Amino acid sequence: MFKILLYKLPVAVCGLMLGTATLGNFFFTLNFNIGGYLFLLISILLTILFCTKCCIYSNEVLNELSDQNIGATFPTFTMTIITSVYIMWHQLQLHYLILVVIWWCMVFLQFIMICWFCYYHFWKQKHTKWIPNTSWFVTFVGIGVISETAIDFNRLFGKVVLCIAAVCCIVLLLFILHGKTWQLYNNTQLPMVIILAAPVALCLNAYLTITTQYSNIIVVVTIILSQCLFILTLYFVPQLKRIGFVPTFSALTFPWVTTAMSLYSVIEYLPSNFIILMNSFRVVFVIETLIATIAVIYVLFNYARWMRLQILMNIKE
Template sequence: MGQVLKKCPVPIVGLMLGLAATGNLVQSYGEVYRNIFGLVSAILLILMIAKMIKYPKGVAEAIDNPVVGSVFPTFSMAIMILSTYVKPYAPQFAFVVWIIGLAIHVILILWFTKKFVLNFKVKQVFPSWFIVYVGIVVASVTGPAYGMSTVGKLSFWFGFITYIILLPIVTYRVLKVKEMPEPTLPTLAIFAAPASLLLAGYMNSFQTKTMAIVWVLMVLSIFMYVVVIIKMFNLLKLKFYPSYSGFTFPLIISGIAMKLTNGFLNKSGQGIGFLQYLIKFQEVVGVIIVLYVLLRYVQFLLPEKAVVSDSAKISK
């Protein structure tokens, strides 16, 4: 177990977030499915906390990397989502956990801004920068469960404004500057996340909705999703990197956003027929990709443990 803990890469927090979100995506098919994904996510949370306790220097060195540092806030995003799993059984404890997740995310925003934004270098910009700033919109998705819609609204507007600022910068870096090292290429899938997360947050935190915002975010969400799905054909040909975790949450939150939007449009008498088919597609693809990335991580973490064990036996 010690070897697994030591080898466990910090970017696994992205998979932890993807699993927690997947539980919510499949909840309509039964609580048991939601709980299974939530349990696996919780196990990864415990694993990462244990790693931070046992190898604090290693984790600190890892997040000094602009890619890993910008992916790390998925840790606090996952905490906020996982708190909702606990809420039916221990509401007060769940609320405290949610507050902790939100506080950690705010701290990470301040830390990242000081370290990387104030010392701006365009080649240190990656799609994972969306996670840092737009990621706080998870508070918009989960906040209403705790009666924190006001915090959810503030988080939404912060994420919305920073998305508008970041989108041209990140797009310019990816399309014009290029020169992204191969291990960072899976982060391209993150392009599918911000608009969808904003859409989901808007659906949950705003009782009165402006249709222009709904339509803009929905069209942008679908467009980004299609672009990423097309790109995935090449990205999945890459050898395994810990950044594979970037494949998970973007595809899942796209499905959640469409589910919430479809429900809203149907209730308001503005339903769009094709959305139900798009949602089914997003559910199937999202779950398959999450399970695939989970399997690749298991394969990545376990073999060396076996080798170490065999070596230990031989040495004896």
């Protein structure tokens, strides 16, 4: 039965791994340590399961990665480990050299994944028409997670990576919003439209984490844009409800958690005399945190049900 579980475990579960790790980090930041430990543990268990699948059923994983959208979201794997290592180092104060080594290895692997994606889906398939979609944010803007966590490993490197992520974010956002390219998604891919909420919020949170001198203009523009994109993604929820659960629902986790985290960072950034604005943001923050937490729990629960169904169907066959 365990082998069936591994065989049926989709690559899309990496999005859920990242979502639970990020929510765990968020809860530690809010001093809700029980929630932090719980979701960190869930993320680590899922990561171990997926790593085991990669070792035993590597061909199946490679077959899934041949799909452009699945391949584009694969860096969520390294982003998960980077986030988990940061939690152990920063939140739990486990200052072991092995964590530094793992962090740098995952950073290197993430850039390898980007190069692989470009080679396999651009260079190798040069005659295929390229249409950027929301899944591409994970590949090219997901490196913002490196910047978010670099404060404990290499601040200068984190700033450089943030600049690259910000440029990629602007270019992709303009192209995707103008072309509404998410309309090309089929029903099993549509949940990935929620990724639209992540890039600006991720860059904003990384900016407030890694820099010491802030630009008010950058903060104002990015917080407004990130909140607008969050609201836009809520528009797709009724459509997703009609579709029913599919593995790509994991895309609902990280973007919404990141949006709530970025708003929290802005609240911490605001001067104490901005009382009305701060209180307004706090109300929105509570709502977004509830939505993000419910989304993660919902996806976790439905993933467990979906995997159970897959195992039972396989046994009957």
